[in-house]
Amino acid sequence: QKEVEQNSGPLSVPEGAIASLNCTYSDRGSQSFFWYRQYSGKSPELIMSIYSNGDKEDGRFTAQLNKASQYVSLLIRDSQPSDSATYLCAVKGRDDKIIFGKGTRLHILP
Amino acid sequence: GAVVSQHPSWVICKSGTSVKIECRSLDFQATTMFWYRQFPKQSLMLMATSNEGSKATYEQGVEKDKFLINHASLTLSTLTVTSAHPEDSSFYICSARALESRGNEQFFGPGTRLTVL
Numbered sequence: 753q754k755e756v757e758q759n760s761g762p763l764s765v766p767e768g769a770i771a772s773l774n775c776t777y778s779d780r781g782s783q784s785f786f787w788y789r790q791y792s793g794k795s796p797e798l799i800m801s802i803y804s805n806g807d808k809e810d811g812r813f814t815a816q817l818n819k820a821s822q823y824v825s826l827l828i829r830d831s832q833p834s835d836s837a838t839y840l841c842a843v844k845g846r847d848d849k850i851i852f853g854k855g856t857r858l859h860i861l862p
Numbered sequence: 863g864a865v866v867s868q869h870p871s872w873v874i875c876k877s878g879t880s881v882k883i884e885c886r887s888l889d890f891q892a893t894t895m896f897w898y899r900q901f902p903k904q905s906l907m908l909m910a911t912s913n914e915g916s917k918a919t920y921e922q923g924v925e926k927d928k929f930l931i932n933h934a935s936l937t938l939s940t941l942t943v944t945s946a947h948p949e950d951s952s953f954y955i956c957s958a959r960a961l962e963s964r965g966n967e968q969f970f971g972p973g974t975r976l977t978v979l
Contacts, residue, residue: 796970
């Protein structure tokens with residue numbers, strides 16, 4: 753059974769601090785990794801994708817991938833109240849399906 | 863770019879009726895569309911994968927005769943919930959994968975909230 757694991761949270765982070773979200777996956781053959789943000793009652797919005805080991809930065813967001821450890825993370829710098837949402841980690845395996853984690857609820861404290 | 867729409871955004875229906883949900887890719891052609899269901903405080907659960915011009919592939923436990931999927935063109939897929947019951951009440955979300963996309967990025971529609979009375 754392919755799995756994507758995330759801590760459900762809530763993760764509370766002061767405004768302006770760095771929020772760190774983590775995800776592990778079970779399928780060692782996975783090739784593509786995604787982070788989605790989902791506000792309550794809304795559909796997910798793609799914020800980052802990463803395909804190779806290392807860091808990928810986009811504005812305040814940095815995705816980190818370590819395939820050897822089967823670990824992917826998302827860092828949010830200078831956290832804002834508008835970043836409060838559920839963050840879904842998603843992994844595409846060799847069967848071409850994308851599996852979603854259950855999400856981590858992030859709460860930015862003003 | 864990469865905009866996906868869904869219609870309707872919400873629907874309330876009586877038990878036993880059928881409901882059709884449309885998913886459209888507005889500014890790109892989608893080889894593949896996906897249908898997900900999300901219950902409150904749960905993650906997205908893939909129901910089926912739909913390829914243009916062919917039959918949908920359903921996930922284990924999803925009744926294909928109850929959830930009819932049609933992918934008639936590269937920009938439109940429909941999900942019909944037949945003989946809906948209260949336990950079918952959920953948030954239904956489609957996503958589309960672009961023809962030219964690398965890495966299989968999926969773009970989500972805004973979702974349809976179905977309430978069956």
